[in-house]
Amino acid sequence: MSAIDNLPPLREVIAEHGLSAKKALGQNFLLDLNLTAKIARQAGDLAHCDVLEIGPGPGGLTRGLLSEGARRVLAVEKDARCLPALNQIAAAYPGRLEIINGDALEVDPLSHLTPPIRIAANLPYNIGTELLVRWLTPQTWPPVWESLTLMFQREVADRIVAQPGSKAYGRLAILAQWRCNARIVMSLPPNAFTPPPKVASAVVHLTALPEPRFPADPKVLSYVVATAFNQRRKMLRASLKSVSENIEDLLREAGIAPTERAEQIGLEQFCTLARLIAAERRQASKS
Known part of the structure; x- marks a missing residue:
């Protein structure tokens, strides 16, 4: 039996059900249940949370979340091969684990969850960033979730917490830090996984703020930031020239030198610029 519950060790589970990781599904399994329990603890006190x-794959983190006291876990798994292993976990934790066999990019889990809600996952590498952006850009804020505890490739984790002036700083850092407190809470070497990926991984914990750090229209901010970083080597007066005919004046009004590049601009300045662009558009629509 394992160190955290009465279920078999994960290596036995994988062997029993023939669960070799599939590269096409971005799978890399964590087999150390003490490690998955440690990751679960990074999500905080889960006793009153869904x-x-x-x-979840064979359920390493699932077992960690349940053994650490999660009120209830909803696991969305695309790979039907993993369902028997997950059903064994559900039987060991009656009423606390629900499993949906489906694509996380297509499934709407909200009808299956009761607030307060937290999200914790060893995200498949091939959809991790897309899911994060979706969670960071809901139509209304605060979001339905309180926090995100997510494992990414180290490169992606660094992009989430990056500061201006660094090569990792970009759209993902601004989206995350505008509305969340974000920090890296764990680092994991490739040999922690089966099969070992080619890169290191890290766990990022993001806590939703009650409101954004600085006021800005989300769609305008996202558009301005994406446009600026799409040509990050260009000066902003060039990379943002399609945004406004008066972009140099707006940049100066926002306290930004038109000759600066996107990676040099802080979150507050981007938000100021987004407000000025939104105001210009409103004025233009009235005239």
């Missing part, structure tokens, strides 16, 4: 887990 937890959404994406891509």
Whole structure:
């Protein structure tokens, strides 16, 4: 039996059900249940929370979340091969684990969850960033979730917490830090996984803020930031010239030198610029 519950060790589970990881599904399994329990603890006290887990695979983190006291876990798994192993976990934790066999990019889990909601996952590498952006850009804020505890490739984790002036700083850092407190809470070497990926991984914990750090229209901010970083080597007066005919004046009004590049601009300045662009558009629509 394992160190955290009365279920078999994960290596036995994988062997029993023939669960070799599939590269096409972005699968890399964590087999150390003490490690998955440690990751679960990074999500905080889960006793009064429903937890959404994406891509549980054979259930290592699922077991960690349940053994650490999660009120209830909703696991969304695309790979039907993993369902028997997950059903064994559900039987060991009656009424606390629900499993949906489906694509996380297409499934709407909200009808299956009761607030407060937290999200914890060893995200499949091939959809991790897309899911994060979706969670960071809901139509209304605060979001339905309180926090995200997510494992990414180290490169992606660094992009989430990056500061201006660094090569990792870009759209993902701004989207995350505008509305969340974000920090890296764990690092994992490739040999922690089966099969070992080619890169290191890290767990990022994001806590939703009650409101954004600085006021800005979300769609305008997202558009301005995406346009600026799409040509990050260009000066902003060039990379943003399609945004406004008066972009140099707007940049100066926002306290930004038109000759600066996107990676040099902080979150507050981007938000100021977004407000000025939104105001210009409103004025133009009235005339």
